[in-house]
Amino acid sequence: MDRTKELTNFVESELAKGRKSNIKPDDDLLSEGIIDSLGILQLVSFIEEKFNIQVDDxxxxxxxxxxxASLNNFLSAK
Known part of the structure; x- marks a missing residue:
């Protein structure tokens, strides 16, 4: 499974929790209320475990x- 799909699946299943499904790569996760500050921390933990990438403060x-899309660009640069 490609990284974009894995990120999307995690956000939809663990963070959106029914607020939105079928998240598109360019959907604004924060302004649409899909994730909040706690969701960002969960996402950081997922990224570090799943992709073995250290996310610095x-x-x-x-x-x-x-x-x-911005997450994927960030991870590609790491």
Whole structure:
């Protein structure tokens, strides 16, 4: 499974919890209320465990967690 699909599946199943399904890569996760600050922490934990990528405190910024696409771009740069 590709990384975009894995991120989308995690957000839909663990963070959106019925608020939204069929999340698109460019959907704004924060402004649409799909994730909040706790969701970002859960997402960081998932990324570190699933992809073995260290997410530093300075990496936890809006630009990196705004959408699945921005997350994927951030992870590609790591």
């Amino acid at each position: 300075e990496d936890v910024v809006l630009e990196n967690f705004q959408s699945i």
